[in-house]
Structures are given as C-alpha cells and as structure tokens.
Amino acid sequence: MTASPAGWYPPRMPGPAPDAPAPTATPVRVRIAPSPTGDPHVGTAYIALFNRVFARHSHPDSRFVLRIEDTDRTRSTPESEAAILRALSWLGLTWDEGPDVGGPFGPYRQSERTAIYTEHAGILIERGRAYRCFCTAERLAEVRARQLAAKQTPGYDGHCRTLAPADAAARAAAGETHVVRLAMPESGNTTFVDRLRGEITIANEQVDDQVLLKSDGFPTYHLANVVDDHLMQISHVIRAEEWLSSTPKHVVLYDAFGWTAPEWIHMPLLRNLDKSKISKRKNPVSLDYYRDAGILPEVLVNFLGLMGWSFGNEREKFTLTEMEGAFSWDKISLGGPVFDLDKLAWLNSLYLRELDDSAFLARLLAWRLGPDYLARVVPLVRERIRRLDEFVAHTSFFFVGDLDYTSVKDLVPKGRSPKDTSSVLAELVDKLDEDRDARAFTKATLEPFFRSFCEASGWKTKELFMTVRLAVTGLAATPPLFETMEVCGRELTRRRLRQCAAYLKTLKAP
C-alpha cells in the first residue's frame, strides 16, 4: 500500500516539448476537495486556483483532481455538488480527474468510498493507533461542560482508550453503536514543514483523540482526507490556513499507516473588511453572487490571483494562463488578504472596456439581459404595464445591484423602530440560509417559510412583507413578493436584505 515513486501519473498523449524544460522535474498531483453543503464558495475557488496554477506551472503531466467530500450525510446535497462543479467550470478552473470526468483513482465522491475508510480504520485499530469509543453524546457533553467549568481546554478525556481491544471488538460485534478515535500520542511533539512557513511544531497533548469514523459509519474529514490523498497519490496538499492546527492529526495518521506524507502548503485565509475569516454574514461569498453581479469569470480569477500572490513587475492584470507561467510560492504573502469589492469592480471595468461592442453585447446577453432571464421576468410584469415603454421602469430592480434606501418611504412599519426592523431583517436572512426548504428559493418554499417566520417573530405578515418588498425592490408596488424574490435570486435578495438591515441600523428612532 505504498506509493510507487514514478510512473503513477497517466501518460500525457503528446510528449512534452523538448525545448521547454518543466519548472520541476516531476509532475505533481494536487486536489481541491470541496464539501457540497452550501453555495459554491469564493474560498473554494481561491484554493482551487492555486492548486491548478501550481499543477500547470510545475509540469505538463501534473494532474489537478476534484474530489467531493460529502461525508456529512445530514448537510451534503447533490444540488450543492452540482452548483460547485458549475461554478468552478464557469471560472475556467477545470480539473483533470473528478466525479464527472472520472480518472484512474476513482470514485471521486467520498460517499462512494466508505468501504475503503472502514477497512483503513480497521488497520489502525489493529495496530493500536486508533480505538473504538462507546461514549454517548450525553457523556461527551458532560465531560465538556466540566472541563469548561474548570477552565480546562475541552477535549475527549480518553475514557474508552483504555478499554481492552478484545472487549471493545466484542461490543462492536454485538452491534453497540460506537465511533473510532485516533489514539494520539500522549506526549511529545509533532513537527511538519509547511512550504510557506517552514517548520511547525505542536505538542501532542494539544491534539485531541479525533473521531475518525462516525457512528453512522462515515469517516470524518481527517480520516477520509488522509486515506484519499494517499490512494489518489496526491503529492502536495494545498489548502486553507484554517487546517494548520489539525495537520498534526494528519501527520500522525500518515505515520500510523506507514505512508509518506505529502508536502503541506497552507494558503492564507480570505478576509472580511474587519479581517475576520470571510463569511456570508459580512460579505458575499457565493460565486453565484459575483456571476449575478456581472463580474466576468476571468476577472474573478485574476482578482483571486491578486489575493496573497503577486505577479511581479507590479502587474495586476493577467490571465489564468499567464499566472500559471509566472507562478512561484516565493511570491506568496501570508497576511490574510481582505476581499475588497471596490477593487474587484475596478478590475472588472478594465476588462469590460477592452471588449468591443459585439463582445460586450454578448456578455450582457449571457448575463441578465438575455432571453433566459427576461423570460422569467416577463410573466411577472406582463399584466401590470400598459405600454412596453413602461417595462424598464417597472422591472429595474431585477437588473440593478445594490439599492439606495435613503428615499424609500415606510421601510419601517408604523409602531416599529428602525432598530427592530433592522434586526428582524438580519434574523430573517440568517434563517433563510439555514432553512433547507427556503434555500431552494422558490415561491412554493418561500411563502410557507415567511408565514411561519412571521408567527415566530411576532410580526404581522402585512408588516413584514411590505418591509421585505421595499428592501428587495425599493418599490411599494411590485409583482408578487415571493415570485419576485425567486427571480431576483437568492444571492441578490440576500445581499439587499443585509444592506437594508445595515441601512436601518444607521437610522435614529423617530
């Protein structure tokens, strides 16, 4: 079960150009491993970009793999997976191996590889590097509460670690529910090298006996990621910095299996304006938002390439191919870059100005001014206008970006304060994200959601619906609210609700 050092990559059909020596002697295999649990995330595109660029830069035979990490059975959805694949394709960040295109190391969807993880967890148990744990959620919560109360670092207390393996095996065989935990060394340090930061040492006592196999039989990230990266012969793990502190677990796992660990490269985290890790509450993070906002895909890729990396020569505008040619880890800076929407818009304007009229028109048509989107708007306004020339005025909110609320009347219902209105909108957006049905964002799912939201919040439907209508459209007279929201789309609607909540917060009570 060891990686053969050479010849493990699929042969490239035409041989490499003899006069163009590859920047590295051997091909690399890298991967992007998104979890299909929500909207296609800008951070996923960011990491995908650097993986792909590194692969393409390194060697013509390098491979960029897309692996779906859908081991969270309660949150993973096929819709999300499809959306992620679509969004990455939109950006041109295409992959060489993946669930849709296949490849020699499939399947590329972790939910289809469960037998592999069970087998490998078994190996670890046999070797005494992992153990079965029968603790209940209640006991875990109790231990945790006690540790917190005693101001200790919360973590598993090792209760089941001392169980006799034979007894544990017998209990498992009898059908008792359990998980499998990593038996972390209780003393000593784990040291690894991060390509960008150098040597990093973490004391083993800081690392928990992480669950590797959940009671539902699915693996956690830690097990699946290590097993798959090894079996898929991944040579470099390029992932976000948030993984840095759990890398010791992975290093210990590679050691327990007797495998050679890949090279570790942790990219800095994209940030909100306040420097915290980029999040949907503070910043649009869905790639669909940027698409709907009219950001060109090549611009988003270019801009992401500016985050933490510099081309050199003070050059800011470049294509994916140019970046692949010029790439070097030496030019990475580790301060977490703030994702600045203003600069993104400026870069987009540069690209837009370079398009000729027909290319520009083609972009507009591909965006919202084409038959597809218009066809969805038409049924909503057809019977509300008298002359075609009234169309644009009645539908502007389907096409513009952020709205200006300063001249919108009655945003705050009678008897409510701006502050309360603001917080109800903020709460609404959060709930809208969490609610599985509402996430589909159709009239059929939106309406029941809103009605029950009203009941729970104590707001009358009349009050809330008008406020939301004004927040989403800026107008009091519009097509039916839920159809309007459906057509505007989740991203635009969400953005406007948040913007409106922020605006209301700045208002004084009358």
Place this chain on the structure above:
RNA sequence: GGCCCCAUUGUCUAGCGGUUAGGACGUUGGCCUCUCACGCCGAAAACGCGGGUUCGAAUCCCGCUGGGGUCACCA
C-alpha cells in the same frame, strides 16, 4: 483561555541590510471636455512598539502588542 499562524498607507501589494519606502484600489486637487466615464498631472496616506545584531535595519534575532485561525460524530 490553551496552542498555532501572521504583521509595509483605509485596502491589495513591491521590498528579501544601504531606496527621496515603489505600484494599484479607494479618497482628494487639477487638466481634458457639451455632461459623465476614460485618460493625464498632482496631493494626503504605511514600515505596530521595545530591545538587540550590524558601520548601517522595513528587511536578521528576541520580547511585547495587535490581528487571525483552531480547539465537533462540520469540513
């Protein structure tokens, strides 16, 4: 809070012992111009602090401070 990572203008960054600390976004003054945009010229704006090392530190080392991440049967 423990541990880990990071640190140049408001933001993205160049710099890798000797620079008037450069470029870009944004802000701002002006020019161009029927308006706006573009473009052009100019301005304000940064090496977090304290110790070392060195003839000389934004650059190297240490401490502090600050920011971030992480401590799940989520990834």
